Amino acid sequence: MKQITWKKIILILCPIILFYVLHSSPSIALRTYVLFHGHPILAVKTNIVDDAEHNEMDWEYLKEKSAKCYSLTKAPKDIATDSFLTNYIVQKMGIIYVAGYYGDA
Secondary structure (H helix, E strand, O other): OOOOOHHHHHHHHHHHHHHHHHOOOHHHHHHHHHHHOOOHHHHHHOOEEEOHHHHHHOHHHHHHHOEEEEEEOOOOEEOOOOEEOOEEEEEEEOOEEEEEEOOOO
């Protein structure tokens, strides 16, 4: 049998730990989403606020999905639609949070 080295253990554990850290809270998950969708400066500089309008309007859907809506104060601009991507949904899945774009409807 081959012996498992510390180097292999670290190579396996580092991505798992990094994934958990980047999805451990709603704000970090949302910043990670914005970062990986091509807006690294906005992911660091923008403020995240509670989107009271969507949370009140869609409370049944959000409760069913264990989710909450957030808005970015300095939103990234989508080139294809020439609009600002302001509202996002953050859903709790087990021990991690997953973010996605929610829209302005």
